[in-house]
């Protein structure tokens with residue numbers, strides 16, 4: 001393995017794995033660490049560290065990176081969300097600083113931009129489409145509400161060391177200019193350097209500038225330019241990886257409350273049986289995995305969707321009654337147990353909406369290694385794992401995908 005990555009959630013991991021696979025690297029996605037490593041050039045370890053306590057996120061990230069280094073990785077990517085999902089405590093700053101220390105690097109780029117999904121960084125400010133981050137639905141995120149679009153200021157609250165900045169004018173001056181700007185920031189004692197990128201060409205330029213740096217941090221966009229650095233050194237094989245076909249019943253599970261997910265659920269529910277999981281009923285123990293499975297099996301020919309997706313007011317109401325972590329945990333746990341029960345009773349294709357939800361589901365399915373296949377929509381590839389048979393998956397980040405994403409995913413997951 002040449003290039004190793006840790007991602008702070010599972011959909012983020014498959015988003016990054018998708019970028020690396022499209023860049024021509026033989027790529028695997030791992031759930032946690034310690035398993036046997038199949039032959040590959042890039043490996044992305046999916047963690048579930050976005051919303052855990054800071055110390056846990058740091059420990060898990062450091063352990064995973066040590067495992068990747070042992071596997072031979074020359075460069076490490078720390079992948080977080082293209083909407084920089086984090087809180088004033090972390091976890092992006094503390095994890096990035098711990099990795100700098102581990103890797104013996106003084107600086108690392110910080111660039112969440114992903115223009116293909118409308119995330120652009122200009123003058124340190126993050127935009128989603130034509131809106132500042134804090135003016136989008138991210139303001140109401142159930143776990144990491146993003147209320148400040150200035151990534152330099154938001155990261156500075158989390159970080160121990162002063163935060164640096166390289167703006168678009170320098171990026172457009174080319175890779176040498178970026179390297180010089182990084183050196184300047186380092187001399188000023190600034191270690192994490194928020195770097196603007198507005199289009200894919202900017203990300204490719206930044207990719208060239210960070211060739212040879214041990215740590216790169218960002219959204220999946222930052223990885224676009226990295227395969228070329230390894231190819232230029234003659235280190236990549238030419239063969240494309242292939243995934244096996246997976247036939248059999250599919251299920252759609254959505255625990256994401258993002259604006260895009262709300263629309264996608266509504267579109268899918270027009271033509272498929274749909275069950276809205278009510279968090280209050282779940283908390284009262286009125287919905288069981290057994291009962292849900294019976295309902296799903298009755299409708300299995302029409303590929304039903306189960307969703308907890310709800311509007312911000314309903315989410316706040318449930319959180320106010322039971323506490324944010326408690327209600328999130330209960331919903332994630334339900335989806336996880338349901339997915340495991342379904343796969344163990346014949347479902348072979350699982351489409352999940354939401355990063356935390358995907359993490360809970362993949363962990364419950366105990367799929368240590370996932371092969372990365374073709375792209376369904378930007379940032380969402382088809383994945384295939386093994387649990388007493390092949391299991392096809394799509395893990396959709398909350399805000400990714402076209403309105404008809406779930407319909408498309410049902411058609412694409414399982415296709416080799």
Ligand SMILES: Nc1ncnc2c1ncn2[C@@H]1O[C@H](COP(=O)(O)OP(=O)(O)OP(=O)(O)O)[C@@H](O)[C@H]1O
Pocket residue numbers: 009011012141142143255256257258261279308309310314315316318319327328329331332353354355356357358396397398399
């Ligand atoms: N109706 C609800 N009320 C309260 N919390 C909910 C509700 N539905 C889902 N949740 C919780 O909100 C969180 C949503 O996070 P998740 O990462 O799955 O989606 P997302 O943030 O939209 O996706 P991504 O992280 O990929 O952008 C989960 O912990 C989930 O259990």
Ligand SMILES: O=C(O)[C@@H](O)C(=O)CO
Pocket residue numbers: 009011012013015016080081082083114219220355379397398
């Ligand atoms: O970067 C993104 O937006 C996604 O890969 C993600 O991490 C959402 O959970």
